[in-house]
Amino acid sequence: MNKNNFTQYNFKSFINNAIEELRFSEPTEIQKKIIPLVLKGENAIGQSQTGTGKTHSYLFPLLESINPNIQQVQAVITAPTRELANQIYQEILKIVKHDEENKISAKCYIGGTDKQRDIDKLKQQPHVVVGTPGRINDLINEQALFVHTASLLVVDEADLMLDMGFLHDVDQIAGKMPKNLQMLVFSATIPEKLKPFLKKYMENPVFEQVQPQQRSAENIEHILVPLKSRVKIDLLTNILNSYNPYLAIVFTNTKQMADQVTDQLLERGLKVGRLHGDISPRERKKVMKQIRNLDFQYIVATDLAARGIDIEGVSHIINYELPRDLDFYIHRTGRTARAGNKGLAVTIYEPSDEDALIRLDKMGIEFSYLDLQHGNWVETTERNRRKNRTKTATDEEVKARQLVRKPQKVKPGYKKKMEVQREQIKRRERKMKNRKK
Incomplete structure (x- = not known):
């Protein structure tokens, strides 16, 4: 046998x-x-x-x-x-x-x-x-x-x-x-x-x-695109137009954001469907049928669509927002590269996403760093520079930054406040060591 x-x-x-x-x-x-x-x-x-x-x-x-x-x-x-x-x-x-x-x-x-x-x-x-x-x-x-x-x-x-x-x-x-x-x-x-x-x-x-042998399928390419000072919906529109995908799912964290993104993309003339928990059962059934009939090139969805809904032919995943629960990053990107096909997962990120991206790095996700400039994709090292800067910061500097928030316009005395906080932290830590001894 x-x-x-x-x-x-x-x-x-x-x-x-x-x-x-x-x-x-x-x-x-x-x-x-x-x-x-x-x-x-x-x-x-x-x-x-x-x-x-x-x-x-x-x-x-x-x-x-x-x-x-x-x-x-x-x-x-x-x-x-x-x-x-x-x-x-x-x-x-x-x-x-x-x-x-x-x-x-x-x-x-x-x-x-x-x-x-x-x-x-x-x-x-x-x-x-x-x-x-x-x-x-x-x-x-x-x-x-x-x-x-x-x-x-x-x-x-x-x-x-x-x-x-x-x-x-x-x-x-x-x-x-x-x-x-x-x-x-x-x-x-x-x-x-x-x-x-x-x-x-x-x-x-x-x-x-x-445990999957790999946290993410090996035939998915993961790309990070910095938002910089651009309008996010404009950057998303340019990314979608640049790739011109067979079928892309754009993920947001909330139903409200999904509606907002869908409406704005529709205004720009894109063929978009929405999929989240607040649309009526009849509407959801209609959307699923339209997806199967390839009436849409883009679907804007919440994480509900990342779990338990099998949509065939998804070539691109776009994270308009990183999920709050990072396990959902795996679920989202797992909607593409199925049945031996290749897939692309693109994430628009901001400086506030750095902690989440570090955790995704630790989960084994290997990112490429690209930017869309004047309609052309170019490699960027921006986030690598940020990571290296973060690594060289001492523990005292990190704690001091958390205690003294940097104002939008740096006022006189900001650096002095940082130095005072750093010295106070060092003194507290010396006292703690002495007590332990």
């Missing part, structure tokens, strides 16, 4: 046929770790980044365990966004279509759709339920969906679930399921606030963490 492929798991023939059609030759690292645990019925926490194959690490063994002869809910999968829930559902359909004899039924329940229609169609319970926690919980409370028969609960993108305030709904769903419930939780990070939930429902879970 070949231990390097999926035959070692003895899946049913329809799953093996699906694996063949999906052209999966060998399990990924997360699949090697998670599939055996699910098959054994163990609770597991899988910590891995986007693109590691985690969805199929639970879908294959989950569908293996379904008994098609018992028409009741046997597994529930929750996802934080409608797009991710629908993606998981589509992957299930790709697998179960190969099972022509025993029809495994799966249904997707998400907000923004007709709830009454969902209720009317639940006269027969599906084997597998996928959806957003709010809608699943609504259907349970309406006594239309019965999850007390399910033996498996999957919580996908749990940290994002926490950030978006959906963990309470997941808690409500889990509370209505059997006590001997098998739970699988997947998350890119495990925040402290997530731990009480995990402890409540998971007894001695197996924790599996998969």
